[in-house]
Amino acid sequence: MDSVEARKFVDGWLAAWNAHDLDALLAHFADDVTFRSPVAAQLLGGDGVIRGKEALRAYWSEGLRRIPDLRFEVVGTYVGVDCLVINYRNQKGGLVNEVLIFAGPLVVDGYGAYLGDDENPAGATR
Structure with missing residues (x-):
């Protein structure tokens, strides 16, 4: 992935989230995606591991239902070999x-990665 591909991906990712367009x-x-997030464990119970696109849809649908004002602002983007890290601020400033x-x-x-509870007392929102 180069910086042009990364920018295109991030722009689409951000626009989709902010439009709540799942x-x-x-x-x-991918259909067989695996996504890990401590917020998934909070919202859905279990170990926080989401397996498959339809399960990811269900998780994110529930998140949008609970957080109707969800909005992200990208702070930084980091490109690696076959990977991308998006650093962003959510609607609560986290x-x-x-x-x-x-x-x-x-x-x-x-993988969703959040500040620990000591640093983010409002809790993660996605």
Whole structure:
């Protein structure tokens, strides 16, 4: 992934989230994607591991239902070999990192990483 591809991906990712357009967002993810997030454990119970695009849709749909004012602002983008890290601020001002691993043009693994509760008392929101 080069910086042009990364910028295009991030622009689409951000626009989809801010429009609450799950179809546009999920178009970037493989059918067998795995996504890990402590917020998934909070919202859905379990170990925080989401397996498959339809399960990811269900998780993010629930998040949008609970957080109707969800909005992100990208702070930084970091490009690696077959990976991308998006550092963003959520609607509560909390900083979040999303680590995305690619196989070709699609995300196959993702990780949501948040500040610990001591540093983010409002809790994570995605």
